[in-house]
Amino acid sequence: MSLGMIPNRPFRPPAVTARDKLLEAAVKLIRTSGYAATSVDQLCAEAGVTKGAFFHHFTSKEALGVAAADYWSASTSAFFASAPFHDLPDPVDRALGYLDLRIALIGGPPEAFSCVAGTLVQEAFRSSAAIRVAAEASIMGNANALEADLDAAIVQCGVSGTTGASLARHVQAVIQGAFVVAKTQPEECAASLAREQLAHLRRYFAMLFGRENQEE
Amino acid sequence: MSLGMIPNRPFRPPAVTARDKLLEAAVKLIRTSGYAATSVDQLCAEAGVTKGAFFHHFTSKEALGVAAADYWSASTSAFFASAPFHDLPDPVDRALGYLDLRIALIGGPPEAFSCVAGTLVQEAFRSSAAIRVAAEASIMGNANALEADLDAAIVQCGVSGTTGASLARHVQAVIQGAFVVAKTQPEECAASLAREQLAHLRRYFAMLFGRENQEE
DNA sequence: TGCGACATACCAACTAGTCGGTATGTCTTT
DNA sequence: AAAGACATACCGACTAGTTGGTATGTCGCA
Numbered sequence: 001m002s003l004g005m006i007p008n009r010p011f012r013p014p015a016v017t018a019r020d021k022l023l024e025a026a027v028k029l030i031r032t033s034g035y036a037a038t039s040v041d042q043l044c045a046e047a048g049v050t051k052g053a054f055f056h057h058f059t060s061k062e063a064l065g066v067a068a069a070d071y072w073s074a075s076t077s078a079f080f081a082s083a084p085f086h087d088l089p090d091p092v093d094r095a096l097g098y099l100d101l102r103i104a105l106i107g108g109p110p111e112a113f114s115c116v117a118g119t120l121v122q123e124a125f126r127s128s129a130a131i132r133v134a135a136e137a138s139i140m141g142n143a144n145a146l147e148a149d150l151d152a153a154i155v156q157c158g159v160s161g162t163t164g165a166s167l168a169r170h171v172q173a174v175i176q177g178a179f180v181v182a183k184t185q186p187e188e189c190a191a192s193l194a195r196e197q198l199a200h201l202r203r204y205f206a207m208l209f210g211r212e213n214q215e216e
Numbered sequence: 217m218s219l220g221m222i223p224n225r226p227f228r229p230p231a232v233t234a235r236d237k238l239l240e241a242a243v244k245l246i247r248t249s250g251y252a253a254t255s256v257d258q259l260c261a262e263a264g265v266t267k268g269a270f271f272h273h274f275t276s277k278e279a280l281g282v283a284a285a286d287y288w289s290a291s292t293s294a295f296f297a298s299a300p301f302h303d304l305p306d307p308v309d310r311a312l313g314y315l316d317l318r319i320a321l322i323g324g325p326p327e328a329f330s331c332v333a334g335t336l337v338q339e340a341f342r343s344s345a346a347i348r349v350a351a352e353a354s355i356m357g358n359a360n361a362l363e364a365d366l367d368a369a370i371v372q373c374g375v376s377g378t379t380g381a382s383l384a385r386h387v388q389a390v391i392q393g394a395f396v397v398a399k400t401q402p403e404e405c406a407a408s409l410a411r412e413q414l415a416h417l418r419r420y421f422a423m424l425f426g427r428e429n430q431e432e
Numbered sequence: 433t434g435c436g437a438c439a440t441a442c443c444a445a446c447t448a449g450t451c452g453g454t455a456t457g458t459c460t461t462t
Numbered sequence: 463a464a465a466g467a468c469a470t471a472c473c474g475a476c477t478a479g480t481t482g483g484t485a486t487g488t489c490g491c492a
Contacts, residue, residue, distance in 0.1 A: 034339040036252035040448060052473045110341060118396050122338050123250040125326060125399035136400035166412060169397065173413040177393025180334050181385065183341035184352035196382060197389040204420040256482060268439050277482065447480065
């Protein structure tokens with residue numbers, strides 16, 4: 001991991017069409033200001049396109065919110081799918097490797113590492129069913145990607161009383177909670193508070209799976 | 217706990233002044249719609265007061281947001297301070313008792329059990345330093361109330377590698393994360409998903425403090 | 433009679449969304 | 463290969479309604 005790259009969004013293809021520029025702008029502005037507080041005009045200004053282009057590609061602001069959640073989901077899941085921890089032979093190592101990667105990706109101000117889907121759903125779960133469903137797909141999609149490794153770890157270690165799916169959901173919940181509490185902090189303290197939460201989750205997993213909690 | 221009471225807000229004194237009615241309205245509307253999406257006009261309509269009353273008591277919408285966070289903080293901390301788990305002799309029992317109470321308070325749709333401070337800070341951490349600080353005070357105030365019991369439990373059980381303060385922050389983070397993931401779900405699934413998160417946290421604490429994870 | 437607690441009327445700025453228009457294609461027909 | 467028909471991508475002025483906030487007035491009570 002090079003230090004210069006943007007945390008949590010390492011591989012951004014340059015946005016070329018107005019649609020892509022608007023989605024990139026949406027990710028940035030939703031992370032910093034939230035969904036409701038971001039106006040269509042601000043989105044267009046940030047993307048460097050006009051309002052005509054906006055409503056050519058999206059039928060409404062809500063439709064952009066849905067598309068932004070999908071866009072976010074696709075880019076993050078592609079990134080984690082290609083991460084090297086998948087090659088580890090032990091499922092416990094893969095589970096802990098995922099957490100270590102997430103910890104490594106946390107840095108800078110909250111808008112650099114927080115989650116678009118979580119921010120969207122917090123604001124729009126009641127006002128927009130479409131956004132709620134898109135955020136659900138993003139967050140639960142992340143969880144699903146962990147399920148198989150966690151199930152394998154549970155079987156291997158003889159853990160009872162939970163499932164891989166439940167633990168995977170818990171990982172996502174702790175990540176979302178880490179982002180919320182990080183946002184309560186002044187900028188320079190936010191990242192370390194978020195990392196602390198994932199470190200506790202790592203310790204929980206290490207205890208569940210009979211590992212010492214050594215940091216690698 | 218009677219079933220009829222409003223989850224997480226058991227003891228609401230009847231709002232009598234315009235200011236109190238506005239704060240009650242703010243809690244309700246911020247939970248359901250978020251801060252930015254809630255207009256001053258909506259707040260006044262919900263509270264049954266006029267705009268003149270609003271700006272008589274609050275200098276701006278932002279000031280209401282700060283006051284709502286303080287109001288929320290005061291009412292919740294008073295509730296938890298008076299909860300019976302404080303009388304348990306064992307600090308581990310007190311820590312687990314807090315979690316059991318939080319689990320018991322989760323029910324109904326997300327707007328019935330979610331946290332005003334968490335919702336506020338997620339939206340306004342960048343746009344309003346005053347709201348960010350008020351939300352920090354609310355959430356970290358909750359954490360501080362747990363710190364002594366967790367420190368005592370750590371000493372009693374010989375836990376190393378963390379502190380009561382860190383564990384207390386983690387409790388708050390998991391609670392906030394539980395609320396976020398609950399909001400991704402359709403209404404009838406939200407509460408059980410949130411409870412699942414606190415159950416994992418309870419198991420973490422039970423393992424840390426050398427307890428079986430028996431539910432009481 | 434003065435002052436706190438409201439109510440009413442109002443405003444400038446901003447909101448999401450519309451609409452007529454243009455530039456640049458890419459097929460299809462002859 | 464030329465031309466007509468149609469589609470896509472984008473532009474920017476415009477509108478109807480909403481926004482947070484203000485200015486001024488009223489009313490009851492110490």
